[in-house]
Amino acid sequence: MLRAFLFSIILGSPAFAETHETFIGEAREKGVLVYTEKHSVTKNANGQPVEAVTNYVSPDGKVLGVLRSNFKDSLNLPEHTFEDERTKAKYGIRRSGTKVEMFSQEGNEPEKTKVLENDDATERLQVGCQGFNYYLFGKVDQIKEKKYLPVLFMIPGELSSYKFELEFIKDNPDQTVDFTVKIESWFLRLFAPKLEFRYDRKINRIVWYKGLSNIKNDKGKLMDVVIDYKY
Numbered sequence: 001m002l003r004a005f006l007f008s009i010i011l012g013s014p015a016f017a018e019t020h021e022t023f024i025g026e027a028r029e030k031g032v033l034v035y036t037e038k039h040s041v042t043k044n045a046n047g048q049p050v051e052a053v054t055n056y057v058s059p060d061g062k063v064l065g066v067l068r069s070n071f072k073d074s075l076n077l078p079e080h081t082f083e084d085e086r087t088k089a090k091y092g093i094r095r096s097g098t099k100v101e102m103f104s105q106e107g108n109e110p111e112k113t114k115v116l117e118n119d120d121a122t123e124r125l126q127v128g129c130q131g132f133n134y135y136l137f138g139k140v141d142q143i144k145e146k147k148y149l150p151v152l153f154m155i156p157g158e159l160s161s162y163k164f165e166l167e168f169i170k171d172n173p174d175q176t177v178d179f180t181v182k183i184e185s186w187f188l189r190l191f192a193p194k195l196e197f198r199y200d201r202k203i204n205r206i207v208w209y210k211g212l213s214n215i216k217n218d219k220g221k222l223m224d225v226v227i228d229y230k231y
Helices: 131-136 140-145
Strands: 021-029 032-043 047-056 065-069 079-084 089-096 101-103 110-116 124-127 150-154 160-171 176-183 195-200 205-216 223-228
Touching: 021 150, 032 223, 065 205, 089 160, 101 176, 131 195, 131 205, 140 150, 140 160, 140 176
Parallel strands: 124 150
Antiparallel strands: 021 032, 021 223, 032 047, 047 065, 065 079, 079 089, 089 101, 101 110, 150 160, 160 176, 176 195, 195 205, 205 223
């Protein structure tokens, strides 16, 4: 399935200094709070993310899952590992040189892997984890002019990648910009929900998201959520 994402900032820092940013995202399903994302991001002196840890916490305070990301080699497709604290399932992306490998493991079962083939990524932006928010910084007007951006979206939990389109929808009076992300195949589009998000030009961040979560409910199904991000 799909999921995605989120964050970015401009900082004026002295040489050698690392800075830390924290923010939250409140996820609701049918208007009911189902979990809170607690983000902690380390950035270098240029304001670029170096690594991040995101804790997904239930309304009663239990940690549902933890996402750890490393942006050393890529902002839009970082190395990352997500672990479900309830089932101990884990998945993510690792790199070795130019090779990108997806991995997935259910509990104590053997790990499964799949290497992304070069042909899959031709002339497409490779996106995974929290990559959209970092990629959009400074590129909103370019995407607005083109209307569409072809994307290869990684779903490491399924060892799959899908061809999507990032589409500019509209500028809003409050300086936010609306985008959708929808699967390219018209046939698969009948079955796959689209993702929607809002980017705030004033703070250079995604502030709202609607679509599938990477957190499953008690029945093991991905939730369909609306997330408001607070910085």
